[in-house]
Amino acid sequence: xxLQVEIEKKLNDKVLSVSFDTEGKQGITGILGASGCGKSxxxxxxxxxxxxxxxxxxxxxxxxxDSGKKINxxxxxxxxxxxxxxxxxFPNMTVEENIAAGFKxxxxxxxxxxxxxxxxxxxxxxxxxxxxxxxxxGKLSGGQQQRVALARILASxxxxxxxxxxxxxxxxxxxxxxxxxxxxxxxxxxxxILMVTHSRDEIYRFCEHMLIVExxxxxxxxxxxxxFKNPGTPAAAKLTGCKNxxxxxxxxxxxMVLPNWNTTVCVKGMIPENTTHIGIRAHYLRLPENGQRExxxxxxxxxxxxxxxxxxxxxxxxxxxxxxxESWQKEYQEKMPQYLVIPEESILYLHG
Amino acid sequence: xxxxxxxxSLKTSVVSIIITFFLGLWAARGVVSVRxxxxxxxxxxxxxxxxxxxxxxAGFFLLYLFGAKRPAGIFLxxxxxxxxxxxxxxxxxxxxxxxxxxxYRSARGAIEQVDANLIYAGRTLGMSERTIFWKIIxxxxxxxxxxxxxxxxxxxxxxxxxxxxIAGNIAGKTxxxxxxxxxxxxxxxxxxxxxxxxxxxxxxxxxxxxxxxxGEKKR
Numbered sequence: 226x227x228l229q230v231e232i233e234k235k236l237n238d239k240v241l242s243v244s245f246d247t248e249g250k251q252g253i254t255g256i257l258g259a260s261g262c263g264k265s266x267x268x269x270x271x272x273x274x275x276x277x278x279x280x281x282x283x284x285x286x287x288x289x290x291d292s293g294k295k296i297n298x299x300x301x302x303x304x305x306x307x308x309x310x311x312x313x314x315f316p317n318m319t320v321e322e323n324i325a326a327g328f329k330x331x332x333x334x335x336x337x338x339x340x341x342x343x344x345x346x347x348x349x350x351x352x353x354x355x356x357x358x359x360x361x362x363g364k365l366s367g368g369q370q371q372r373v374a375l376a377r378i379l380a381s382x383x384x385x386x387x388x389x390x391x392x393x394x395x396x397x398x399x400x401x402x403x404x405x406x407x408x409x410x411x412x413x414x415x416x417x418i419l420m421v422t423h424s425r426d427e428i429y430r431f432c433e434h435m436l437i438v439e440x441x442x443x444x445x446x447x448x449x450x451x452x453f454k455n456p457g458t459p460a461a462a463k464l465t466g467c468k469n470x471x472x473x474x475x476x477x478x479x480x481m482v483l484p485n486w487n488t489t490v491c492v493k494g495m496i497p498e499n500t501t502h503i504g505i506r507a508h509y510l511r512l513p514e515n516g517q518r519e520x521x522x523x524x525x526x527x528x529x530x531x532x533x534x535x536x537x538x539x540x541x542x543x544x545x546x547x548x549x550x551e552s553w554q555k556e557y558q559e560k561m562p563q564y565l566v567i568p569e570e571s572i573l574y575l576h577g
Numbered sequence: 578x579x580x581x582x583x584x585x586s587l588k589t590s591v592v593s594i595i596i597t598f599f600l601g602l603w604a605a606r607g608v609v610s611v612r613x614x615x616x617x618x619x620x621x622x623x624x625x626x627x628x629x630x631x632x633x634x635a636g637f638f639l640l641y642l643f644g645a646k647r648p649a650g651i652f653l654x655x656x657x658x659x660x661x662x663x664x665x666x667x668x669x670x671x672x673x674x675x676x677x678x679x680x681y682r683s684a685r686g687a688i689e690q691v692d693a694n695l696i697y698a699g700r701t702l703g704m705s706e707r708t709i710f711w712k713i714i715x716x717x718x719x720x721x722x723x724x725x726x727x728x729x730x731x732x733x734x735x736x737x738x739x740x741x742x743i744a745g746n747i748a749g750k751t752x753x754x755x756x757x758x759x760x761x762x763x764x765x766x767x768x769x770x771x772x773x774x775x776x777x778x779x780x781x782x783x784x785x786x787x788x789x790x791x792g793e794k795k796r
Contacts, residue, residue, distance in 0.1 A: 274697050313698035317716035326712075330703030360630035381702045 228385055231279030232270050232290075239441035243267055244280075247434070249325045253411065253418040255432030255449065257464050258463050264421045265310075268387045271419070273300040274308050284417075285384055290572070300489065300511045304332050309392045312374040314362035315567050321358040324348055327380030332383075347377045368403045375410070386411075388420040392427060404430060404516030405543045429453065433527045444577075458577040459555060462504040467573065468545035469505040483522075486542050490520045492569045493553040502575040508570035509548040512556065513564055516521070579700045580767055581749045583776060585668070586767035588754055590734040593672035594795065597729050599750070603679025608681075609688050622758070628678035635674050636742025643743065667744035668751050672733035679732050683725020687718035720792060731781045744795075754761065 227248035227252050229315070234241045240515060241263035247254050251387075258264040268437050269275040273289065276297060282290040284305070289298050303357035314323050328341045340572055349355040352372040371391065378386065391407065398511055401557055408431065411418060420431055428449060435452055437445040439460035456462040459470050473481040475498070480491050483503075490503075515523060522544055536553050538546045538561070546565060604624055611617045627635045634712035641693035642649045643661050653659045661667050680685060691714050699709040715722070737755040753779045 269697075272697070272701055274700070299703070300697070302702050303701075304703070307698065307699055307701040309694045309698060311692075311694060313692070313694040315695060315713055316715075317697075326699075326704070327702050330705075330708075332703060377702065383701075 226415070227283075227285060227463040228279070228417050228419070229269070229283040230267070232267070232277035232282065234266065234270060234275070234277040236266065236277075236441060239263070241266055241277075241438075241441040243434050243436065243438060243443045245446045247417050247419075248295045250434050250446075252433030253413060253431050255428040255435040256419065256420075256421045256438060257428045257435055258376055258423065258438035259440075260423055262438045263278075264423075264438050265389050265436070268389055268416040268419065268421055270543035271303075271387065273298060273303050273388060274307075287384075291386055301330075304333075304384045306378035306381065307379060308371075308386070308391055308460060310393055312367075312370045312394070314363075314374055315376070319359050319361055320354055320365070321345055321349065323362065323373055324376045324380050327377040329488040331380075331382050345380070348380055351515075351545075352376045354468045362410050366399075368399055368406075369409075371395070371403065375407075375419070379425075383416070385419065386414065388418065390422055390518065391420065392422075392424075407431075425453075425464065437464055439464065456504065456573060457575060459502045459504070460500075460577070461574050462573055462575055466506070466508040467504040468547075469510075469543070470502055471505075472577070473500060473503050486522050486544065487522075488522050488567075490567055492572065494569065497574050497576070499576045500574045501577065504568055504575055505571055506573075507545040509568055510544070511548045511568060512562055515564045521536055522570070523567045523569060524562055524565055527561050530563070578747070578772060579757075582752050582754045582773065585665070585750075585752060586734060586754040589665070589668045589672055590730055592732045593676065594696075594726065594730040597667070597676050597733065598674050598726050601725065601729065602678055602684050603741045604677075604681045604685035605688055606698045607768070608685055624681050625678045629676050630680075632671075632675055632736065632738030632740075633742060634685075636671065636739035639670065639674065639739060639743045640787045643667075662743060663747065663751065664750055668736075668740050668753055671739035671742040672736045673741050675736050675739055676729040676733040680725045683728060684718070684722045687721025687725070688714055690721070691717040724788060724792070727784060731784055734777065734781060 227246065227290070229246045229248070231244040232241070256264045256267060264273060267314070270277045271289070277290065277292065279292045280290070281292070281541055284303070288296050290296060291301050315326065315524060318326065323347045325341050328344055346355070349358055352375060354372050354376065357365060357369060357373070360371070365373065373493065392404065397402060404427070424426055424564050434447065435449045436443060437452070437460065444454065444458050444460040452461060453465050456467065457466050462470055471483045471485055473483055475496055478495050479493065480489065481496055481503070482489050515518050524544060525541040527538040527540045535547055535549050538548070544565070586703070588712060609615060609619055611620060623694050640662070641647055643653070644650050645654070645660060650660070650662065650722055652660055653727070661670065693712050695717065696709055699713050706742060740751070742754060744753050746756045752760065754773050758773045761773065761787070
């Protein structure tokens with residue numbers, strides 16, 4: 226299993242440029258980025274729906290695209306599975322016919338009508354859609370449509386499975402249940418899987434490796450948990466959900482000034498020399514202990530977003546603070562703090 | 578009253594819609610698949626011209642091509658010993674040329690509105706372009722294509738200018754309803770003209786309203 230991608234494509238106002246290789250990487254590879262950053266375009270280029278301006282795409286040793294050698298296989302000859310955001314089921318065909326359509330076009334393999342019927346039944350069973358076999362897609366819920374679309378893709382026996390924002394069309398209360406179902410289903414799948422999403426939660430839950438795309442540019446590729454722990458760049462930190470990203474001026478190995486927050490932070494460890502920003506996740510800011518005077522940030526004019534189980538407070542100068550409701554009531558007696566501490570162990574050193 | 582214009586009109590419009598329907602569909606599919614936007618714009622303009630120009634201009638071009646001493650006319654005469662000008666077939670030729678843009682434009686619009694993801698999905702599943710057209714695009718575009726067909730049919734039924742120029746106005750042969758109305762009025766017989774008018778109005782209304790009702794029922 227390997228998918229090598231190294232492509233460049235000019236989009237309206239930016240240049241998409243990504244390069245990664247799934248060789249030897251286990252599990253699902255995620256592509257994380259904000260809407261319109263070019264992550265879906267990357268999948269479309271791999272599928273052959275869009276053509277990159279330059280680059281190379283190699284799937285399991287088969288060259289799908291190579292601008293240097295002028296190779297550009299037709300979509301039909303690439304054998305890629307693409308789960309579209311809206312699932313793209315054929316509205317004029319029943320569930321059974323939709324799935325059978327996948328079998329009918331298997332590469333280099335002509336199946337008899339009987340065989341197709343039998344295998345379609347098997348796949349409907351596998352994805353729990355047997356009762357829906359005579360329904361038309363318009364009558365199905367989002368989750369059902371997703372399962373039918375997956376069955377249809379698996380039926381076509383692709384060499385790579387690409388999921389384009391697989392949960393964005395689903396109701397929030399259904400999402401987690403379906404995510405569990407999909408995780409279970411895909412856990413035994415032995416082909417490469419790529420998943421595009423703008424949700425850091427989905428990436429964290431599904432993907433062992435991730436690629437970060439920021440405005441068309443690749444801002445990181447590696448093990449997901451590593452990147453969340455140490456994002457490296459401000460862009461990656463932002464996309465992994467870090468709310469506080471502050472420019473710093475490094476004074477010496479242990480001291481830095483945060484001009485925007487109007488404070489100085491001293492740490493025991495070394496501040497890497499190339500650090501330009503630091504990130505502090507909003508959950509990690511906490512109350513100063515008695516008499517603590519160092520590494521404080523002033524909190525003024527807090528604006529509150531009241532969530533069911535936590536409080537999001539945004540202070541002046543864009544200081545983001547998140548706190549579980551329980552602590553808010555017990556430790557703070559629902560009073561706004563005047564200062565919060567930046568704990569050293571929570572600082573992410575960033576550059577770029 | 579002479580009923581031959583009614584039969585001639587019916588025959589002409591039925592035969593011409595069959596030709597127009599497939600020709601328009603074929604042209605629509607062709608134009609949709611043209612990649613260059615410039616080529617597409619010009620090609621579309623050319624195919625739409627018969628709709629926006631006066632029918633007499635289309636008639637002029639037809640005569641210019643098919644006239645007895647013109648290339649296509651000479652070819653037909655030499656090879657098939659057949660003269661199209663002032664024949665019944667000329668009424669079909671005129672109706673096809675004039676009604677073609679309506680069919681082509683409706684079909685093109687309907688095809689272009691099909692969700693592109695459905696087409697991409699077909700391709701990633703390995704379907705051939707032909708299968709995609711017949712099994713996915715056509716069923717999705719059907720309502721638009723059918724309504725284009727109805728419009729083209731009624732337009733063909735009402736064709737006058739180009740027909741008069743290439744097929745003439747020969748009673749019992751090429752005199753369609755619109756020509757018959759003109760001839761009766763010219764001869765001062767308003768009563769007979771009125772009857773022809775009634776027939777063509779009732780028939781066209783029936784078809785267009787019928788199409789609407791059918792569409793409503795589907796919804």
